[in-house]
Amino acid sequence: MTRRTDAHPVLTDPRARAPFFSTWRVGTPERQQLTVEAIARTWERQPWPTGDLLSYHVYTGRDGSTLMHHSQWASEQAYEAFVRTRRQERVDEIDTAVPGIERVGLDRYRHHRSRERAVGDTRVPGLIVAVRIDFEPAAAEERRHWIDLVLKALDDDPVGHRGLISAHFHLSTDGGHVLNYAEWESERAYDEVLAAPGEGIGAPTEQWERVRTYPAVTGFTPARYEHALGLLPS
Known part of the structure; x- marks a missing residue:
């Protein structure tokens, strides 16, 4: 049943x-x-x-x-x-x-890597943000490197993302894109991060700039x- x-x-x-x-x-x-x-x-x-x-x-x-x-x-x-x-x-x-x-x-x-919720974090996500990241046709293997950069940037971000509970990165089987399924505490928490200094998610650091300007990436499409x-x- x-x-x-x-x-x-x-x-x-x-x-x-x-x-x-x-x-x-x-x-x-x-x-x-x-x-x-x-x-x-x-x-x-x-x-x-x-x-x-x-x-x-x-x-x-x-x-x-x-x-x-x-x-x-x-x-x-x-x-x-x-x-x-x-x-x-x-x-x-x-x-x-x-x-x-x-x-x-x-x-x-196929699930690839995640930034999992912290031990003891029992928050229930109030918002799911699904972000599709498209890559150039011949750049399927670059997707893994890009995900590594994102997770490293999250770990080293001096601002932090208190409203981000977890982020789960998936590789499309056709080789064309990545899907990031991100769990946020609330829509307000997500909007506060977007409104912070910088361009979208991430502090204005060199690591986040590498993520945003990665050569093989052709576009980002978020949905709430x-x-x-x-x-x-x-």
Whole structure:
């Protein structure tokens, strides 16, 4: 069976060898909520599809229009089997409840490195910031070096990021980009960091400048979300 949870996913779970993120565009805040409720009803009515699906989480975009989905799979093969046998009936039921959902796309990742929450830190994230960092087509291997630079800059930042709980870096399997799933204490804490001296996240240090001007990076696309629904096997 399927059960709800208010707990956020554990992005460093070693069993999640195939983490996926996708986006739906639903149009309005009211339709965001209706879609989340339709997802919950549909999944709770049916058996949990497979033990190879560790968790499924849905987030409402602060833009009032989108939903982000994060599913943690043991393997891509398990996901493909789910698509062949059990996905469509769930899609049909959700679309009947909320017609006109635009499924923008699904991206497949491998978790690479994290700045994990400090020992004893029990804060519940009030904001999730998902940042897509695009790289030049031939720069897939550069992504790891860039992530190393970010984590080093965070560790050495003299200003610090008291509102940042954790940051989890994922490599897209197509080699094109990195996804940083960052947990923040609140939207206010995130905005305060953005408003601090410098250009965006990070103090005006040489290390952060190397991160921001890394030659292989072609763009940064941040999006703000709130955790809306967690589903787990019971």
